[in-house]
Each structure stands twice: as structure tokens, then as C-alpha cells.
Amino acid sequence: MPGKVSVLTLGCSKNRVDSEHLMRQLLSGGWQVIPDAPEEEYPLDVLVINTCGFIHDAKMESIECILEALEAKKKQQIGKVFVMGCLSGRYPSELGIEMPQVDAFFGVNDIPGVAQAMGVRFDPRLQTKRLLSTPGHYAYLKLSEGCDRGCAYCAIPLIRGRHVSRPADQLIAEARNLAGEGVRELILVAQDTSYYGLDLTQKRELAPLMESLCRIDGIEWIRLLYTYPQGFPIDVLSLMAQEPKICQYVDIPLQHVSDKVLSAMRRNTTGAQTRELIEKFRIQVPGICLRTTFMVGHPGEDSAAFNELLDFVAEARFERLGAFIYSQEEGTYGAMNLEDRITEKVKASRYKRLMELQQDISYRYNLSRIGKTYRILVDSVLSGDEEVRGTVALGRTMYEAPEVDGQVIIENSVNLQEGVFAQAEIVRANEYDLYAKIK
Numbered sequence: 001m002p003g004k005v006s007v008l009t010l011g012c013s014k015n016r017v018d019s020e021h022l023m024r025q026l027l028s029g030g031w032q033v034i035p036d037a038p039e040e041e042y043p044l045d046v047l048v049i050n051t052c053g054f055i056h057d058a059k060m061e062s063i064e065c066i067l068e069a070l071e072a073k074k075k076q077q078i079g080k081v082f083v084m085g086c087l088s089g090r091y092p093s094e095l096g097i098e099m100p101q102v103d104a105f106f107g108v109n110d111i112p113g114v115a116q117a118m119g120v121r122f123d124p125r126l127q128t129k130r131l132l133s134t135p136g137h138y139a140y141l142k143l144s145e146g147c148d149r150g151c152a153y154c155a156i157p158l159i160r161g162r163h164v165s166r167p168a169d170q171l172i173a174e175a176r177n178l179a180g181e182g183v184r185e186l187i188l189v190a191q192d193t194s195y196y197g198l199d200l201t202q203k204r205e206l207a208p209l210m211e212s213l214c215r216i217d218g219i220e221w222i223r224l225l226y227t228y229p230q231g232f233p234i235d236v237l238s239l240m241a242q243e244p245k246i247c248q249y250v251d252i253p254l255q256h257v258s259d260k261v262l263s264a265m266r267r268n269t270t271g272a273q274t275r276e277l278i279e280k281f282r283i284q285v286p287g288i289c290l291r292t293t294f295m296v297g298h299p300g301e302d303s304a305a306f307n308e309l310l311d312f313v314a315e316a317r318f319e320r321l322g323a324f325i326y327s328q329e330e331g332t333y334g335a336m337n338l339e340d341r342i343t344e345k346v347k348a349s350r351y352k353r354l355m356e357l358q359q360d361i362s363y364r365y366n367l368s369r370i371g372k373t374y375r376i377l378v379d380s381v382l383s384g385d386e387e388v389r390g391t392v393a394l395g396r397t398m399y400e401a402p403e404v405d406g407q408v409i410i411e412n413s414v415n416l417q418e419g420v421f422a423q424a425e426i427v428r429a430n431e432y433d434l435y436a437k438i439k
Contacts (some may be wrong), residue, residue, distance in 0.1 A: 001121075001239065002026075002029060002030035002031040002032070002041075002118075002119065003031065003045030003046070003079075004031070004034065004041075004044050004046075004305065005026055005031045005034070005044060005048065006033070006035065006037030006047050006048070006181050007022060007023050007026075007033070007036070007048045007050060007067065007133075007255055008036055008047060008048070008049045008050065008051060009035075010049070010052045010053065010058070010062050010065060011051070011052025011054065011058055011062075011085070012054075012189075012347070013140040013187065013189050013225070013403075014140070014142050014189050014190065015050050015052060015086070015191070016133060016134070016313070017140050017141070017142040018108070018109070018111065018142075019048075019050045019133060019340030020035075020049075020131055020132055021129075021130055022084075022111045022115065022142070022424075023035060023112055023131035023133070024072060024126050024130050025111060025115045025120055025123060025126055025127045026115065026120055026123060026132045027131055028123055029115065029118070029119065029121070030120075031118065031375045032326070034130070035133035035320055039072075041078070042077040042134075043076070043077045043078065043216050044078050045359070046078075046080045046271070046380055047072075047078045048084060048114060049062070049065055049066055049069060049081070049082070049084070050085040051065075051084065051086055051087035052085065052086050052087060052156065053085070053087035053088075053090045053091070053159060054086065054155065054156065055324065056149075056327040057327075059087055059286050060439065062085075062087045063087075064364045065081055067295055070102065073101065074101075080103040080104075081101070081102050081103055082102070082103055082104050082105075082114060082118075083095065083104075083105050083106070083108065084105070084106040084108075084110060084114055085108060085298060085382060086105060086159045086160070086192075088107060089107030089108040089110075090388045091157055092105050092107065092123060094125070102354040104117050106351065107216075108159060108160050109160075110143065112424060114413075115155065123280065127172060127283050128173040129174075130174070130177075131180075132183075134184070134296065134420060135379055135380070135418060135419070136182045136232070136418075137182060137183060137184045137185065137187035137280045137321060137419030138183060138187060138221075138402060139186060139202075140187045140188075140189050141175055141178070141186050141189065142166070142190060142196070143161055143165065143166060143171060143189070143196045143206075143209070144163055144165040144190040144191070144192075144196055145166075145191075145193035146160045146161040146162045146163045146164055146191060147162040147192055148161065148162055149191075149228065149268075150194065150333065151255075151265055151333075152266045152298075152337075152338060153265060153326060153329065153332060154263060154329070154332060155329040155330070155331060155332050156191055157277055158332070159246075159286060160407055163191070163199060164198055164231050165195075165198070165199050165200050167200070168200075168205065168208075168209050171209065172212055172213065172230065173218070173341075174220065175213055175216055177215050177301070177398050179218035179219050181216070182419065182423075183218070183219070184218065184219065184221065184377065184419060185219075185220065185221040185222075185223060185359035185377060186213060186222050186223070187223045187401065187402070188210070188222065188225060189226055190222065192226060192228045193206060193224060193314065194206060194228045194232050194233055195231075196209060196230065196238075197283075198211070198336075201394055204233040205283045206236055207236045207238075209233040210222055210239060210246060211243070214243055214245045214246065217435055219245065220245060220296065220421070221245060221246075221377065221430075222246045224236070224240075224247070224249065224250050224251065225401065225435055229266065229269050229273070229274055229277055230268045230273075232252070234284075237280065237281065237284040237285055238309070240282065240285050240288075241283075241285050245316070247399075248285050248288045248399070249288070249292040249398060249401065250281065250287060251292070251320075251401070252291070252292055253292055253293035253294075254274055254292045254293070254387075255293065255294060256294060256295060256298065256301070256305070256309060256311055257271045257275075257308060257312040258271060258300075258301065258304075258305035258308045258309060259271050259300075260305055261300045261301045261305050262274075262371035263296060264299055264300035264332060265298060265333075265334075271308070273315075274312075278290070278316055279395070287298050288298070289319040290318050290319055290320070290323055290397075290400035290437070291292070291321070291401070291404070292320070292322075293322045293324070294309060294313070294321070294322075295323070295325070296323060296350040296351050296352065296354060296356065297336075297337035297342045297346065297351075298326040299326070299334060301342065301350075302339070306367055307416075309354070310353065311358060313357055313358060313361070313424060314333075314361075317365070319362070319365050320404070320435065321358040321361075322404070323354050323355060323358075324350050324351075325347045326342075326347065327341050327349065327387070360432050362432065363429075363430070363431040366406075366429035366430065366434055367429050367434075369434060370428060370429055371425065372395040372410070372424065372426055373374045373422060373423055373424065373425045373426075373439055374396065374398075374436075375398070375421055375422075375424070375425070376396065376397055376408050376410065376422050376424050377394050377395055377397075377421055377438065378395040378410070378418055378420050378421070378422060379393075379394050379402065379407070380393070381393045381413065381418060382394070382395045389412075391412065391413055392409055392410060392411055392412075392413055393409075393410040393413035393422075395407065395410060395422070395424075396407070396408060397409045397425040406433040407434075408433070408435075409435050409436065410424050410435075410436045410437065411432055411436070411437055413437065413438060413439065416438075423438070423439040424437060424439060425439055427438055
């Protein structure tokens, strides 16, 4: 019989969308559903863990969460433990042997299987409905599944398969449902959003899709994440420059700038093409905020290549930048064909140098925003900390994405509510966050 279930989501926002679709199915089957339930909500009849298997650290986090859940099961705080997602899909046999106490393992995209195991008949009429686990005013919209790229270091195609775009009418219907539930910001995600539509019409259809989403009443911001530099659809920039609903923000993981390393990574682009693309972003959308990600320690990255990366970051001055350290992943081209000769100590040192450089760039960027007034979407309202007294609101301008970027802290915001927009002036800044006052 249906009871109390929680779905714990690990990894990326794409996993979160999968969890939200699953939770809506379970809700329709009579289950009491609690997203990411804290221990105060225990006991649970079922805990579903949606795992990540992208890189070593993510896999370790997933394994630790499973072990903690099994310990809670032993204490009778959880009835059954189900495991789904990337890690489960990639290592079903190995996990089954190592963790026989898990009640069932499911791969990626097996929402019907999980639902069936919980006595719920999968309802295809709910495929554009979700139970949100984000604050109610923003939601991720997953445009496609899988990836055709074949980067040397990446296991995603092995886990999630080839690229498959969701039909535009299905995405628009889902976006309308989200808007009807109070969502004001749509955040577009996929393994590669810039590839959207190629398998449907043999053309990149990202810009037409974004234009259609802009016509949905209630949606006020549309944000673009997880694009790819090779073949980026330039018509998106023209739309971004003229359409006020589209945030002037692009997340575009570049991974490196050295030709030698990009070739080893199988990225199908060059340093010169990368620089040219960044220049197009800056020219066509003045003031655009660019978020990127770089990898350090990939095979082929010698001292000269790493120094070229540092020089590029200093030159490009990305508003947002993250980095991670290369790790060999079983089954990838890199693991089978490239020797990982760089020591972990050198990798860690390079990571530290890169992030210290970006910290200064980020600080200077934030300082440049003092005195400017922005439209801010309020994410939460809470009591102040040691640095800010009284009631404060935490929010974002169009230049900050949730969960990965800094926040705008609005002081003396007693009249603000979560999910509303406000005009505020930036009055001070640190490396990550901005402080503002209502205009």
C-alpha cells in the first residue's frame, strides 16, 4: 500500500528533473512524497536515491549516500531502499554484489520501472507534469537526453546513450504547466543544449524553441545552461540581445584552450575558434555573463599548456568559472587510449592556481557592479547573519544562476516575499556575493 516516500537527488539538475517526473507519478499513485527528505521526516516507507556517476568524487558521494541509507534501514528508519540513475545504470551488477541490502536497482530513464516496483502504474498523460523539488518560482527544463559528442574523458554517452531531443510541443506543454504552478524562471538544461533539434529536423532548433517559450504567460526569465562551443547556434545570441525574457547569461563549458589538450580531449575545436566564439558573445550581447568550466590535469596538459590556460582566463575574464580535476573513467576513450601521467599533487596545484586567479577576476567583476540597480528575483527571505542584521532576502539578478553562482543579499527586506521581483541597488561586494538595498 502507498505510504511515505522520499526521492534523494544527487548530481546535476538533469537528474533533478528525472526525480521530479518520478515523484509526480508516485504522487498520482497515492504516495506521500517528500523531496530530499531530511532525517526529521524519518521514518520512511521507501527512499529512492537518484545517483550520479559522472566522475570519481560524484560516484563516491553516491556510494556514501547508499551506505547511509542502508544503515538507516538497519535501524528501521527506512523500509526499502531503491537506487536509480547514472551510477546504478552503469554498475548494476557490481552494486548488487557489493550492496545486497538494496531492495532494487534501476538504470537511467527507468521511471516506469521504479513506479511499478512501488505499485504505481506509469501514466503517460503525466509526462509533462512534475512535483518540483526546487523553490516554486524556478524550475529546470530538460530539453534532451544523452549525448553524441564522445569527449575523451566523459562517460555520459556510455551511461545515457545517444542524443535524443524532446519534441518542442512536449517541452512547451511542460513549461506551460510549470508557469501555471507559479514558476517564473525556466532554466534550460541537457547534456548539450546547443545540440537541441538536430535529431528532429537536421537543424539546431534551440533559438526557435526559446522564442516559443518566451510567449508563455507567467514565464519572465529563461536561462541557458550546458551549451557546447563547437557548432554553437549563433542565432541564439541575436535572440538574447533583443528578447528581454532571455537572461543575458550563457553557461558554456570550454574545458581547455590549448590545441594539444583540446585534441586529446576530442573536443573538435581549437583555441583560436574558442577565442573567436567568446568575442562573438561579447560583441553580439554586450554585458553578457559567461560561465564556463575548465579541466586541469588531462593527459597532454604539460606546463606550457596549463600556462596557456591561465593566460586565456586572465585575458577572457569570465564572470563565472568552475574547474575540476581529470580522473580516468572506465570505458571512456581517455581511459582506454591515453596514459594518465600527471600526478595528483600536480593536478591539485594547477586547480588551486586556476581558482585563485578566477577569485580575483570574480571579485573585480563584483566590485564593478556597485552602484548599479538590477531587477532581482527573490529566492528566500530569512533572518540575518553576523554580517547582516535584521531580515534579509537572498536573490539573483539575471547574471546569477541558482545553486552554482553567488547571491544578492538584500538588507532590510521585511516586505519582500519568495518568488517576487524587486529593484535593488548594489552597495557592496565580496568575491562571491553582492549586497543590495531596495530602491
